Amino acid sequence: MADVARSHGGDGGNDPPHGHHPTFPTGCQVSKPKKSRLNGRNLNLYVEFQRNGNKPLSIEYDTTKQQFRPVGEHYQMFVRLLSNEIGRHVPYYYSSWKNVPNELKRSIFITVSHYFDLASYHRSEHWEGIKTGIQSECANLFKGRKAKLKRHFDMVGGVNDIEEAKRNPPKRMLSDTWVELIDKLFATREHANRCAKNKENRAKQLYGSYHGSQSLANRRYKDVKETGHANYVKGWEEMHHKKGKWINEKASQDWNKIANKYNESLKKSNGDKALVNELECLTEALGPMRSHIKGVGRKLKSITPDPFPNANRHEEDERWLRQEKALEEVRQQNELLKYQMNYLLKATNTQIPCSSHQLDEDDEEDEGDEDDEEDGYIPVISDDFDLSF
Structure with missing residues (x-):
């Protein structure tokens, strides 16, 4: 029987992880998406997130043989978000995921934590494995995205005509970004040797499988x-x-x-x-x-060393307590700011003469603005708050 670890879903409230601005769409992107695969891929995630009261969605993990793979109702949205965040933030000229700077990995991790309830795993026995599992998933997605770009590179000239390849970037990629990728990766001798070795390894594969996009x-x-x-x-x-x-x-x-x-x-x-x-x-x-x-x-293998290899359980608990205390202070400051804004708005409305009809409309707009601000408020706290790999 498969072993599954479950998150509670939404225990983190509607406050996103702090110290970082997670990427999420505007109201127009959610309500009226263009008919584009690029823009519509995460539409279900944003809709589900809003339906959940802008609280993190639950995510389950299969822990069979210590694999730590995302599963369940939201797993495809989880993986898709990882892939899209990699595409937005990580340059493709890194030879492998382990060479990607930790600050880029951390930004992706925090954005994912905004939409999915990873916080409920923080003190569980599975947390270290889940972090490693997320990195393994990112490594596979990063590798897959680069493979598509490499196929395009080979089709438009490849190593036999690098200048021609540079003149033909893929759709939706800036020319300068494409040239940089070629110069820093595709045209290097190290990458050519790695590709030749990978080709040899693939030739040794006895057969593939039909499991498709489902893990x-x-x-x-x-x-x-x-x-x-x-x-x-x-x-x-x-x-x-x-x-x-x-x-x-x-x-x-x-x-x-x-x-x-x-x-x-x-x-x-x-x-x-x-x-x-x-x-x-x-x-x-x-x-x-x-x-x-x-x-x-x-088999799951570690991609990046634990940033706190010598930290014991007591130190981990103390760090989480400091973070929770900081979060509570930020929430209180947020409530105070909202109170002050409401007070100023009321004082302004009493001083400006206008018809009752106009006043009602202004009140409705103000209320809408307050809701948007509360949902999208991203407070910043101390560097002690750490969600990095």
């Missing part, structure tokens, strides 16, 4: 919701067999090995499927892998 972790999550347990063996079959055909002959042969191991285990358990260790069947049939767990996915 293995979310497949497990749905299995558990529908059947009560994760169907690892059936899932492997579905991801390698489509429309009556196997991906290739090797996949068909491996399936026969898996089926034989599963039937042996089922026989030993007197036909009780609940007693069959399906992950063990997959590993015994296909053999172990250094970078993957059969039926689960790629």
Whole structure:
């Protein structure tokens, strides 16, 4: 059975993490989006966020084999937001995610924390794993975005005609940004060597899979919701067999090995499927892998060292208490500012003669402005507040 960690959803209130301005759309972007994939991709997230009273949305994590992958109702919006924030803030000329500066990673992390309830995990046993899982997700998304740009680079000239490639940037990318990417990454000898090595590794791959855009972790999550347990063996079959055909002959042969191991285990358990260790069947049939767990996915590895490697639990708790105290002080200051603004507005209205009809309209506009200010207020507190990786 897959292990799932759940956030409470919205416990953080409608105040975003402080010390940073998270990116979110204006009212026009939410209500009247253009028919553009770029602008509309996160529309569901912003709508759900507003429906939730501008409070962070819940997010669940699959902790099977310490994978820490986002799953559940909001998982696709979570991953999409990560991808979009990477596209907005991170230059693509970094050779890998581990080389991206921590301040850029931190800005993405804080924006994601504004929309999703990560705060409820802060003191849980899963928090360190979840932070690593988020970084792993970012690394994959960053790699995927760069791969698309590299394909475009190869199509418009590549290393054989770099000047021609520079004259043909992808749509929605500035020419200067494209040239910088080519000069700092695509045209370098180090990158060319890395691409050649990756090509060799891909050639060694026996076969792919049909799981599409849905993660293995979310497949497990749905299995558990529908059947009560994760169907690892059936899932492997579905991801390698489509429309009556196997991906290739090797996949068909491996399936026969898996089926034989599963039937042996089922026989030993007197036909009780609940007693069959399906992950063990997959590993015994296909053999172990250094970078993957059969039926689960790629092994999670640390991308960036813990910024507080020597901090003990007591120090962690003290830091969170300081942050909570600072948050409360900011909330009180915010309430005081609102009171002062209301007082000044009322005093101004009593001094300016106008018709009752005009006064009513002005009051309505003022109330709307106050609501917008409260929802979008981004106070700044001390440097002790830390949500970095």
